[in-house]
Amino acid sequence: MINMKRKVAFFDTNLLKKFYGHLSIFLTIFSIVVLFIDDAPLKERLIYPLFLILILIFWYGYLWWDASRLKKINVNIESTTVSIVTGDLFKQNGLKAIPFNEYFDTQVDDEVISKASLNGIFIQDILEETVQSLDDYISNYKFHNENILEKNKTRTEGKSQKYQIGTVCLYREYLLTAFSKFNDKNQAYLTMPEYLEFLIKFWDQINVVYAQRTVSVPIFGSGITRIKEHKNITDEELLKIMLWTFRISETRFKYPAKLNIVIHEDKIDKINLFEIKSIQNGI
Numbered sequence: 001m002i003n004m005k006r007k008v009a010f011f012d013t014n015l016l017k018k019f020y021g022h023l024s025i026f027l028t029i030f031s032i033v034v035l036f037i038d039d040a041p042l043k044e045r046l047i048y049p050l051f052l053i054l055i056l057i058f059w060y061g062y063l064w065w066d067a068s069r070l071k072k073i074n075v076n077i078e079s080t081t082v083s084i085v086t087g088d089l090f091k092q093n094g095l096k097a098i099p100f101n102e103y104f105d106t107q108v109d110d111e112v113i114s115k116a117s118l119n120g121i122f123i124q125d126i127l128e129e130t131v132q133s134l135d136d137y138i139s140n141y142k143f144h145n146e147n148i149l150e151k152n153k154t155r156t157e158g159k160s161q162k163y164q165i166g167t168v169c170l171y172r173e174y175l176l177t178a179f180s181k182f183n184d185k186n187q188a189y190l191t192m193p194e195y196l197e198f199l200i201k202f203w204d205q206i207n208v209v210y211a212q213r214t215v216s217v218p219i220f221g222s223g224i225t226r227i228k229e230h231k232n233i234t235d236e237e238l239l240k241i242m243l244w245t246f247r248i249s250e251t252r253f254k255y256p257a258k259l260n261i262v263i264h265e266d267k268i269d270k271i272n273l274f275e276i277k278s279i280q281n282g283i
Helices: 013-037 042-068 118-126 131-140 192-209 235-248 273-278
Strands: 072-077 080-086 095-101 148-151 161-163 168-171 174-182 188-190 215-218 259-263
Touching: 013 042, 013 273, 072 235, 072 273, 080 235, 095 118, 095 192, 131 168, 168 192, 174 192, 188 192, 192 235, 235 259, 235 273
Parallel strands: 080 259, 095 174, 095 215, 215 259
Antiparallel strands: 072 080, 148 161, 168 174, 174 188
8 A cells, every 4th residue: 555645745745746737727717607607696606716725725636646556657868768677687678787785796695685685686587598607607797907906715604806996897688786785794785976886887887788779777775885984874775866867877778768767666765756757857
């Protein structure tokens, strides 16, 4: 069930602006009916304003209900259509981005990689080849030199080769990307500057490999990754940051390709898509 109170306030400013835009249409129709069409005596027409008020109340309630149940919107960022949709990332057409850690680890054991993460689901349930085949593919992938960092020789779990966050490895229809950093306790984390660095790098990498295909991404950072000093940041705030960094990047998708940001069904009730649609030019 949709939590409308949480998503869109009843007297939301953007909702009121939309209602005021419709109000002039209702008043125009009302004036035509009362003054030019209906020839009933004036005192019999006095009931019409009551009908108008009831209709306006009903219409405003409908607009609020409709805004609160939004599960999909399109946002235009220059020449690119960005679709924000609710659904399963793995069922989207085109390329799909899967966040890995900075080592491109594949060890799913709830120690290095959580079984419940997109990374873990991809490796356990989606990957058709063996994990060793994937490891070999990543090891032999032609990364740019600036994306290959030092080896962590003191690491006892997982891989030792470290990559620049935002680095992308194109594997079939999947964009494996180095998203999170790992501490010595195998906890995924990022600072806010690092999060922004990841997004800018990621968009630039996508621009190179997407080949006019639609790209679907999750809300990066909405899982178990910890953003230092911003532990209470919401999925809606992360979504706005993603849109803002995409706008300032040089990446643009040519029609019919587009960017899909996929929100899990369990999280859509906490994201006000109506507000994002209303302020798209300010993102």
